[in-house]
Amino acid sequence: MKQPSIFVTATLLLLSHPLFSAESGLPRSDPEPQGVSSVGILDFIETADREIPSMHSFMFVRHGHVVAESWWGPYDSMTPHELYSLSKSFTSTAVGMAIAEGKLRLEDKVGEFFPMDMPDQPSLELQDMTVRDLLMMASGHTNEPKVTMTDTEPWTKTFLAHPVNRQPGSHFLYNTPATYMLSAIVQKQSGLTVLEYLKPRLFEPLGIENPTWGTSPQGISLGGYGLNLRTEDIAKFGQLYLQKGKWGDRQLVPADWVTEATSNLISTGRSTEGDWGQGYGYQFWQCRHSCFRGDGAFGQYCLVLPEQDAVIAITSGVKDMQGVLNLIWKKILPALQQEALATDENASKQLASLSAKLLVPTPSGEATSTFSPSVAGKRYTFAPNGQKIESLSVEPTSHGSNVLLIGYEGKGEERIPCGLGMWERTKATAGQNSEQLLAASGGWTADAEFTAKLCFYATPFTVSMRLQFKDDQLLLDTESNVGFGEKKRPQLTGTFQSSR
Numbered sequence: 046m047k048q049p050s051i052f053v054t055a056t057l058l059l060l061s062h063p064l065f066s067a068e069s070g071l072p073r074s075d076p077e078p079q080g081v082s083s084v085g086i087l088d089f090i091e092t093a094d095r096e097i098p099s100m101h102s103f104m105f106v107r108h109g110h111v112v113a114e115s116w117w118g119p120y121d122s123m124t125p126h127e128l129y130s131l132s133k134s135f136t137s138t139a140v141g142m143a144i145a146e147g148k149l150r151l152e153d154k155v156g157e158f159f160p161m162d163m164p165d166q167p168s169l170e171l172q173d174m175t176v177r178d179l180l181m182m183a184s185g186h187t188n189e190p191k192v193t194m195t196d197t198e199p200w201t202k203t204f205l206a207h208p209v210n211r212q213p214g215s216h217f218l219y220n221t222p223a224t225y226m227l228s229a230i231v232q233k234q235s236g237l238t239v240l241e242y243l244k245p246r247l248f249e250p251l252g253i254e255n256p257t258w259g260t261s262p263q264g265i266s267l268g269g270y271g272l273n274l275r276t277e278d279i280a281k282f283g284q285l286y287l288q289k290g291k292w293g294d295r296q297l298v299p300a301d302w303v304t305e306a307t308s309n310l311i312s313t314g315r316s317t318e319g320d321w322g323q324g325y326g327y328q329f330w331q332c333r334h335s336c337f338r339g340d341g342a343f344g345q346y347c348l349v350l351p352e353q354d355a356v357i358a359i360t361s362g363v364k365d366m367q368g369v370l371n372l373i374w375k376k377i378l379p380a381l382q383q384e385a386l387a388t389d390e391n392a393s394k395q396l397a398s399l400s401a402k403l404l405v406p407t408p409s410g411e412a413t414s415t416f417s418p419s420v421a422g423k424r425y426t427f428a429p430n431g432q433k434i435e436s437l438s439v440e441p442t443s444h445g446s447n448v449l450l451i452g453y454e455g456k457g458e459e460r461i462p463c464g465l466g467m468w469e470r471t472k473a474t475a476g477q478n479s480e481q482l483l484a485a486s487g488g489w490t491a492d493a494e495f496t497a498k499l500c501f502y503a504t505p506f507t508v509s510m511r512l513q514f515k516d517d518q519l520l521l522d523t524e525s526n527v528g529f530g531e532k533k534r535p536q537l538t539g540t541f542q543s544s545r
Contacts, residue, residue: 070252070277071284074110075393078385081105083392085380086113090399093372099344099362099405099507099526101126102276105377106284106356115400116276119468119484119502125257125273126360127504129341132258132272133224135247135282137180137328139231139239141302142246148234151177155205158230162202170209176230178213179223180327181311185213190222192261200261201229217313217325221269224328225261228268239266250297251285253278270341273503276358282339283347283356307337307349320370334374343505343527344369353381362505362526405507407466408496412488414445414465417514420493425519425539429454433476437519437539439495439512447487449497449510451476463487463497473501517541 076083086105093100094117101120105113116122143149155174156163164171170185178184190207192200204222228239235242240258248256256278259271274282285291286307290298309324309331316322320338323331330338338348344361346369357377363369416439424438436452442462446469451459459475461483468484481504487497493514500507506525513520519539525532 071106071111071280072109074107074112075388076107076112076380076386076396077388079107079110079112080382080385081107081112082380082382082386083389083396085376087392087396087399089372089376089380090115090396090403092376093369094399094403097361097363097369097372099505100403101360101362101405101502101505102358104276104280104358106280106358107381108354109284111277111280113396114276115403117403117405119405119470119500120360121502122276124482124503125255125275125278126345127341128272128274128279128345129270129343129505130221131279131339131341131345131347132268132270133221133328134339134347135243135272136224136227136231136239136266136268137306138247138298139243140176140180140227140327141298141306143231143234143242145299145302149176149230151175151180153230155179155226155230158233159201159205162199162205164206167205168209170212171205174209174213176227177327179227180306181214182217182220182223182325182328183214183311184218184220184223185209185211185216186218186220186223187211187216189218189220192222192225194262196262199263200225200265201263217311224269225265225267228266232265238264239268240272247285247297250292250295251278251281253281276360279345279347279358279360280356283349283358286337287349287351287354287356319367321367332370334378340366342529345505346370348373353378355381360505362507364527404468405500407464407468407486408488408490408498408509410490410496412466412490412496414441414447415489416441416447417489417493420514423541424450425541427521427537427539430535430537432523432534432537434521434537437512437521447495449485449487461485461497461499468500468502470502473499 076086100117102116104111153176156172174184187210190204192203204226231239231242257273258266260266286303289300290296290303306327307329308326310326313322313325320332323333332338335352336350338346340346344363344366346359348357422440424436426436427434433454435454438450440448442448446465447463449461449463453476457475462469462471463485465488468486470484473481473483481501484500484502485497490496495512497510498507505527508525511522521537523534
């Protein structure tokens with residue numbers, strides 16, 4: 046842990062401001078009045094900081110009050126985070142609302158919504174597939190249909206053309222395109238994307254501002270992923286489900302839908318020892334300890350604990366998603382009591398102090414600002430490669446940090462300031478398809494070795510770059526913290542071209 050950067054400190058000051066209350070967010074409270082031990086919360090955050098390599102945020106709500114919240118810099122309370130499959134639970138909510146409005150039914154056949162996209166001779170299994178089957182991940186497929194952003198065919202047509210080898214409703218298969226079909230159905234019946242549909246019905250009543258959701262080439266909200274929200278937005282959604290769909294004096298989501306959607310409706314076929322083997326509802330997972338959750342790849346969680354009247358929201362970039370839940374069961378559950386506790390001022394101060402210092406780990410080792418004169422400002426060029434990196438250079442700054450200069454094939458140059466033992470914010474443009482929020486940290490971790498970490502802090506991803514200088518060559522190793530494919534890229538060799 047390092048000293049807090051200015052933006053972390055500013056975030057904490059905002060959250061402690063007396064005007065930051067139920068009107069602009071969930072109400073705040075010390076842990077003990079809500080029956081929560083500050084010592085237990087402190088133990089959880091200390092352990093998470095030590096054992097989980099890329100925690101991004103943690104918010105704990107008890108009896109409707111936020112009793113603990115932490116962000117690991119450069120992540121903060123104000124920046125939306127990619128939710129990945131946690132988006133599915135929001136799509137399910139849109140379906141429940143649309144059913145309540147009479148726009149569709151659980152028993153409706155999927156193919157009837159898209160007659161022009163159905164195969165010429167649809168199988169009986171495809172004809173039997175219903176909205177309920179999609180919600181339960183029981184479409185009857187034995188593998189997922191494959192859709193990409195470059196497809197020329199509508200994704201609905203690709204989905205309906207995929208073989209349905211088992212009776213719908215009988216077999217669980219996690220199927221993100223099935224959730225896309227739910228999004229497409231809501232749009233077909235309402236004339237609005239799921240994002241547009243939920244804005245006045247869910248997001249605005251909850252005080253969720255500026256949600257964004259990616260779309261398919263056909264302009265349909267992705268449904269199964271692509272939603273971006275802040276940590277507190279996730280907590281509000283969980284609190285809504287804890288309250289059976291009621292928010293203030295409004296019933297936003299039908300209570301019977303909440304009960305059914307979060308029930309154990311189908312076996313996932315996995316070991317019951319872990320939290321992915323407890324059963325599945327309508328785009329919600331069952332958990333141990335009588336809880337339910339929505340979750341997304343690399344550790345995005347909305348965990349609802351009805352028996353404890355609690356909600357936990359977490360964003361992260363982890364490989365071991367079960368490990369995060371194990372830590373919650375081990376540390377958080379014992380910290381909960383039925384009655385209010387005596388205030389523990391010492392633990393509360395320690396908790397506030399710790400939360401102000403949390404950082405996603407910067408480059409390890411004895412990172413320093415010491416710059417090797419032999420490589421200062423030298424530009425190294427690379428042969429064409431899969432990373433599209435054309436050139437690299439490292440330059441010192443007057444205040445002791447360093448700047449990484451990356452030239453991308455056909456996309457210009459990226460100038461990335463790397464904080465020393467801290468994260469320095471900038472934006473990524475040249476190497477990306479669109480501008481992304483970026484924070485970087487770097488330093489000399491060995492003789493003639495510079496290590497930089499690039500944290501895309503609206504996402505789960507951090508990219509580590511190790512630059513090893515050897516005579517007139519530069520060896521570049523690049524690896525991401527998490528990914529759907531290979532995380533480590535092939536080593537590249539650059540050659541010194543000229544001094545700058």
